[in-house]
Amino acid sequence: MKRILTVLLTLSVLAALVGCSKKADAPKAAEEVKGGGSVTLVQNKPEIDPQLQAYGALWAEKTGHEAIMKSVGGSSSITLGQQLRADYAAGEMPDIFIIAGIEDYKEWESIILDMSGEPWTKETSVAFTVDGKTVGFPVAVEGWGMAYNKDMLDKAGIDPASLTNYDAYKAAFEKLDGMKEELGVDSVVSMAAGPEMGWVTAHHNFNSLLSNGLPYGDQSAAQDLLDGKVDAKRLGEYADWVELLFMYADPAVLTTGNYDSQVGAFATSKAVFLHQGNWTDPNMAQANATFKMGFAPHGSMKADTEGIFVSAPSFYVINKDSKNVEAAKQFLNDMVFTAEGQNFMVNEAGMIPAYANVNLNPAGQLSKSVQEWSAKGGVYSWNQYLFSGDFRDQTLAPIYNQFANGAIDKAQFVQLMTEAFQNR
Numbered sequence: 001m002k003r004i005l006t007v008l009l010t011l012s013v014l015a016a017l018v019g020c021s022k023k024a025d026a027p028k029a030a031e032e033v034k035g036g037g038s039v040t041l042v043q044n045k046p047e048i049d050p051q052l053q054a055y056g057a058l059w060a061e062k063t064g065h066e067a068i069m070k071s072v073g074g075s076s077s078i079t080l081g082q083q084l085r086a087d088y089a090a091g092e093m094p095d096i097f098i099i100a101g102i103e104d105y106k107e108w109e110s111i112i113l114d115m116s117g118e119p120w121t122k123e124t125s126v127a128f129t130v131d132g133k134t135v136g137f138p139v140a141v142e143g144w145g146m147a148y149n150k151d152m153l154d155k156a157g158i159d160p161a162s163l164t165n166y167d168a169y170k171a172a173f174e175k176l177d178g179m180k181e182e183l184g185v186d187s188v189v190s191m192a193a194g195p196e197m198g199w200v201t202a203h204h205n206f207n208s209l210l211s212n213g214l215p216y217g218d219q220s221a222a223q224d225l226l227d228g229k230v231d232a233k234r235l236g237e238y239a240d241w242v243e244l245l246f247m248y249a250d251p252a253v254l255t256t257g258n259y260d261s262q263v264g265a266f267a268t269s270k271a272v273f274l275h276q277g278n279w280t281d282p283n284m285a286q287a288n289a290t291f292k293m294g295f296a297p298h299g300s301m302k303a304d305t306e307g308i309f310v311s312a313p314s315f316y317v318i319n320k321d322s323k324n325v326e327a328a329k330q331f332l333n334d335m336v337f338t339a340e341g342q343n344f345m346v347n348e349a350g351m352i353p354a355y356a357n358v359n360l361n362p363a364g365q366l367s368k369s370v371q372e373w374s375a376k377g378g379v380y381s382w383n384q385y386l387f388s389g390d391f392r393d394q395t396l397a398p399i400y401n402q403f404a405n406g407a408i409d410k411a412q413f414v415q416l417m418t419e420a421f422q423n424r
Contacts, residue, residue, distance in 0.1 A: 037327035038066030041096040042087070043139075044073040044080040044314065047259070047282055048349040055344040059334060065327045070094070073199070081389045084108075095322040096331065098314045099128070099136060101385025105317075113320035118329060120336040123355040126312040136315025137332050140351035143370035143379070144204060144277030145295035145308030152176075152183050152272045152291075160296045164306055166240055169299035173248045176272050183272065187250035190271035192262040193404035194255055198397025200262070200275060201404075203384050205245075206396060207309055208300035209238040210383040222383040228422045234301075239414050241300035245275065246404050254404050279313075281350040281364025294369040297378075307378035310370060312354055395420050 043052070049071040056067035072083045080098060087093050099105055105112065105128070116134040121127055128136025146169075148160050156179055158172050176188045193201045210222040224231060246254060250271070253261050266274035267287035274280070284293070297305045318328045335341035336355050345351050346360035352367050353360065362368070373379060384392065399420065403413045 037324045038068065039096060039324055039327050039331045040068040040070070040094040041316070041331070042070045042072060042080070042083065042094040043098050043316075044071070044100075045139075045279065046071040046073050047279055048351075051282070051344060051348040055340070055348065058340055059331065062340070063327075063330065063334075065324075065330075067331070079389065079393060081107075093319050093321070095319055095324045095328040096316050097319065098139070099317050100314045100389075101382075102130075103385060103388045105130060105135070108317070111319050111321050113318040113325065115318065115329070115332075119333050120355065123336060123357045125356075126354050128312075128315040128317075136317050138312035138354040139314050139316060140312065140345065140349075141310065141354050141370070141374075142277050142279055142313040142352065143295065143308050143310035143373065144275075145297050145373075146189075146299075147266065147274040147276060147280070147293055147366055148296055149266070149269065149272050150292035150294060152185070152269070155179075155183065160294065163296040163299065164304040166237065166244070166299045166302055169241075170244060173244060177248060184269065185272055186265065186270045187253070188248035188271065189245055189273045189275065190262050190265040191245045191249040191254055191275045192257045192259070193246065193400050194257060195397075195401060196258060197262070198393050198400070201242075201400035202392040202396035204277070204309075205242065205275065205298075205400070206392065207382055207384040208241065208298045209235065210386075211309065211381045212298055212300050213303060213305040214380065216379055216381055218381065219383055219386065222386050225421045226386060226424075228424070230418045230421050232418075235414055235417060237302055238300045239410050239417075241298065242400070242403065242413070243410050244299070255401075278352065278362075278364065278366040278370045279350075281362065281366050284364060284366070285350070293365045295366065295373065305380075307380045308370070308373050309382055310374055310379040311382040313382070391420075391424055395424070 052069045052071065056069040060067040072078060072080045084097055093111070099108065112135050114133045114135060115121065115137065120137065121134050124138055126138045126141065127134045128138070146163070150160060153160055156176055158175065162168050163172060173188050176183070210225070211218070214221060221231065221234065250265065253265055263274065263276060263280050263283045264287065265271040267284050267289045269291060295308050297307055316332060318325060322328060335345060336357065342353070342358050342360055345353050346358065346362050350362045350364045350367060352362055352370060399413060399416045402408045408416065
């Protein structure tokens with residue numbers, strides 16, 4: 001049986017991501033490897049689609065290869081997994097595509113190329129490896145907690161450093177709710193739990209249950225649930241947290257809102273908190289959001305937790321059966337070793353680079369907050385991808401949606417979640 005992947009993002013690694021290191025020998029520059037072939041890439045970050053399209057066009061111009069960039073996800077009802085299965089069935093599998101973790105790898109391992117020895121592998125410590133093979137190119141380092149508008153918290157006399165447990169959040173939410181008119185907000189929290197936003201609840205929020213408060217790399221809570229063993233106390237406290245977020249969210253955004261409406265409410269100062277990650281920095285820039293912002297930990301426990309969730313979110317893999325393997329390899333290496341590729345990753349897409357040779361740092365405030373938490377060791381793992389996409393999207397997401405819509409109460413939420421883990 002394939003071993004379960006554990007991405008150990010140690011402090012030394014995290015320091016390298018925000019600093020610099022000795023450069024490895026770069027491969028031939030893009031303009032030196034001309035002609036022929038094409039690269040089709042399918043990825044799941046629609047928020048950077050315009051930037052990716054522009055970079056693909058620039059890369060194509062420099063190399064002579066055709067570059068077809070496709071984005072799936074966000075508010076779309078079609079998941080990346082569904083799109084890839086349809087492409088595979090149609091004989092149109094892309095040259096490069098995204099996997100998020102071990103379950104995705106298991107699904108596609110028969111066509112995933114071993115990239116061990118590629119030049120970029122020398123510049124990262126968070127590549128996706130299985131059985132000693134490097135198979136996944138880390139797209140970036142990302143993190144999320146509860147994004148907050150510091151200017152509004154200052155007006156309310158709330159120190160974001162105090163938001164480390166459930167009770168602190170409850171008191172803060174209650175106070176802010178009484179100041180909505182004064183602050184000019186529609187809700188305390190911008191949270192989405194609609195049918196198309198299960199990735200917010202059953203992926204990101206779910207990870208609070210799996211890893212909040214545990215040492216980085218600790219999969220014990222997740223493994224217990226995978227084995228059908230439910231910690232009633234931990235789940236109960238987590239349910240309190242979910243209820244609190246739903247209670248203080250804008251009902252329209254919560255139940256029917258899409259990515260744009262959820263993120264837009266925070267970016268336009270209509271909500272004090274946002275349940276998203278640093279990948280929203282481009283949205284903040286587009287909305288000209290100049291208020292001070294950062295991340296606070298999730299309040300899914302009574303005990304203090306002093307970290308946010310940080311990891312490589314996803315990985316590019318190459319289809320080994322593609323006729324364009326060499327061009328696909330070049331595309332990934334060029335992203336790491338050319339000025340244009342580095343500019344795309346950091347300055348255009350606003351990503352925290354996962355490569356030590358990249359000396360650029362993103363300008364976005366939320367990305368800077370992720371780097372600050374990482375530098376001081378305030379990080380918790382991403383363990384949600386130990387569970388299959390179908391389990392998260394088809395079993396868990398509807399439970400969150402029912403809770404958000406009032407179709408079930410908190411006790412029923414706990415019961416349905418418990419049964420889901422025991423019967424998976």
